Amino acid sequence: MRVKGGSTTRQRRRRWLKLAKGYWGHKSIGFKTAKQAVVKSWTYAFRDRKQRKRDFRKLWISRINAAARNQGISYSQLMHKIKQSNIEINRKMLAEMAIHHQSDFENIVKLAIAKSA
Structure with a gap:
């Protein structure tokens, strides 16, 4: 006999709905739309980590x-x-120095100009 709403199915669906917690509207309630929203959010997360x-x-x-x-x-x-x-x-450290440690940044600029000339 085929089981459509057994304990395994409920657990799987509950897992997807838990991942969709906080989503707006039916995306946090309905299983199918919740699953689609979660997969889409993973796609955005992957893309935006690069961005x-x-x-x-x-x-x-x-x-x-x-x-x-x-x-x-x-x-x-x-x-x-x-x-x-x-x-x-690196650029991260240079930018940090440019904002918070201007005198050190000036020294690096002067040093770079003097050494390269």
Whole structure:
């Protein structure tokens, strides 16, 4: 005999509904729409984890560019001089220094210009 609403089915459906908790409307109540919403949310999460990395890199670059232009040099010239002078520092740290430790950022800019010249 075929079982359509047995304990295994209930557990499986409850698991999907638990994952859809907090979703709006029928997406948190109905099994089929809840499952579709959860799978779609996983797709968005995967995509946006990649996007977040790009967004942060853009943010760091714009912050470094703004701070570098205050020193009279563009972002691309600064990064070129930093690479030429073998200063091992990433964009995240440079952006952090540009915001919270301006004097250290100025020192790095001066050092990069002096070493590359």
